[in-house]
Amino acid sequence: MVDLVIPEDFCLNDVKPVGKTSHADGENFHWIWGKGDPDGKAFSNDDVKAAYEEHGEEMVPLGIHGTTVAVDWDSCIAAGECFGVCPVQTFQWYRTEKDIPAAECLDATFEGTGLTEASERLDASDKSQPIREHDCTICMACQEICPQGAIRIEAANQEWHEKAAGTFVVMPSSGGGPHAHD
Ligand code: SF4
Numbered sequence: 001m002v003d004l005v006i007p008e009d010f011c012l013n014d015v016k017p018v019g020k021t022s023h024a025d026g027e028n029f030h031w032i033w034g035k036g037d038p039d040g041k042a043f044s045n046d047d048v049k050a051a052y053e054e055h056g057e058e059m060v061p062l063g064i065h066g067t068t069v070a071v072d073w074d075s076c077i078a079a080g081e082c083f084g085v086c087p088v089q090t091f092q093w094y095r096t097e098k099d100i101p102a103a104e105c106l107d108a109t110f111e112g113t114g115l116t117e118a119s120e121r122l123d124a125s126d127k128s129q130p131i132r133e134h135d136c137t138i139c140m141a142c143q144e145i146c147p148q149g150a151i152r153i154e155a156a157n158q159e160w161h162e163k164a165a166g167t168f169v170v171m172p173s174s175g176g177g178p179h180a181h182d
Helices: 046-055 081-085 102-107 141-145 155-165
Strands: 017-023 029-033 069-072 151-153
Touching: 017 102, 029 155, 081 141, 141 151
Parallel strands: none
Antiparallel strands: 017 029, 069 151
């Protein structure tokens, strides 16, 4: 496995999300956090650059999408390996549902109708969107297979997902320690 590009503390403590992608079910969403890797491979990959040019879109920093299933969109080159191994179809190709600049996903709602096979991406400017982060079983397969190390799986980050949402509570039965409420 290659080194992960997303640092362990990307969403901890005083870090605030910069955006949110909502699921049209009205219940689920995932956060978008600060900066991705400033030297992320997406900026230098020829296929990704060509696809952006084809769209007439500028390449801009896109950040980390998801909290327990975190995908660095600045490192994602749409290889699609994560699609092939995920047992619960956490990911969709965002452009196959809405072909919009990735920067506009910062505050958008998706139905979850995007395509979920590796080969079905629109083009190399597409991104692996963890639209069903809430279904993740923490099997770790996507983190292990991503050739860019662009995915970090961390179940404990649910706490920070909930803190950012204002829904985190300390469960009395936990003996005073923090516990995420579901
Ligand atoms: S850890 Fe497993 S279940 Fe979760 S998103 Fe990755 S492949 Fe899917």
